[in-house]
Amino acid sequence: MDNKSRIDKLREGDYLEFFGVRKPTFEKMLSVLENAFAGLHGQGGRTPRLGVLDKLVVTLGYCHDYRTMQDIAFDYGVSKSRISDAVKWVGQALLRDGTFALPSKREMLKADTQAVIAVVDATECETQRPQKKSGNRIPGRRSATSSKTRS
Numbered sequence: 001m002d003n004k005s006r007i008d009k010l011r012e013g014d015y016l017e018f019f020g021v022r023k024p025t026f027e028k029m030l031s032v033l034e035n036a037f038a039g040l041h042g043q044g045g046r047t048p049r050l051g052v053l054d055k056l057v058v059t060l061g062y063c064h065d066y067r068t069m070q071d072i073a074f075d076y077g078v079s080k081s082r083i084s085d086a087v088k089w090v091g092q093a094l095l096r097d098g099t100f101a102l103p104s105k106r107e108m109l110k111a112d113t114q115a116v117i118a119v120v121d122a123t124e125c126e127t128q129r130p131q132k133k134s135g136n137r138i139p140g141r142r143s144a145t146s147s148k149t150r151s
Contacts, residue, residue, distance in 0.1 A: 003053050020064035030056055036093040049078055050086050058083055059090040
């Protein structure tokens with residue numbers, strides 16, 4: 001089953017769970033990417049292995065689920081570099097449109113803007129390991145001559 005028919009069957013709440021964005025945001029992203037794709041490939045050319053919808057799903061899966069590119073490439077039957085190119089293209093196309101761009105640094109420095117700070121405890125914890133004693137070590141490979149002399 002392709003992504004189009006699977007996504008058509010999703011409920012409104014499933015979009016946030018699977019892609020990390022709401023349905024209207026997903027549809028807006030898709031329309032922006034389709035316009036960018038039409039501008040690039042307006043004169044025709046070879047059909048790409050990953051369509052616009054597939055590229056969006058790949059990118060959202062990569063960003064939301066922290067899946068590796070190699071894992072995604074295996075699912076789609078393409079190379080890892082093709083997934084990397086798709087993720088880069090989607091990011092650049094969405095930023096170029098301006099709808100999904102982050103605020104500029106100048107806007108962030110204005111006095112009326114509030115910055116939210118999150119503190120994360122990422123300190124290392126001690127791990128309990130056995131002490132290094134001569135009796136706890138696993139002996140290495142013994143030579144064939146030494147095992148014959150012991151028997």
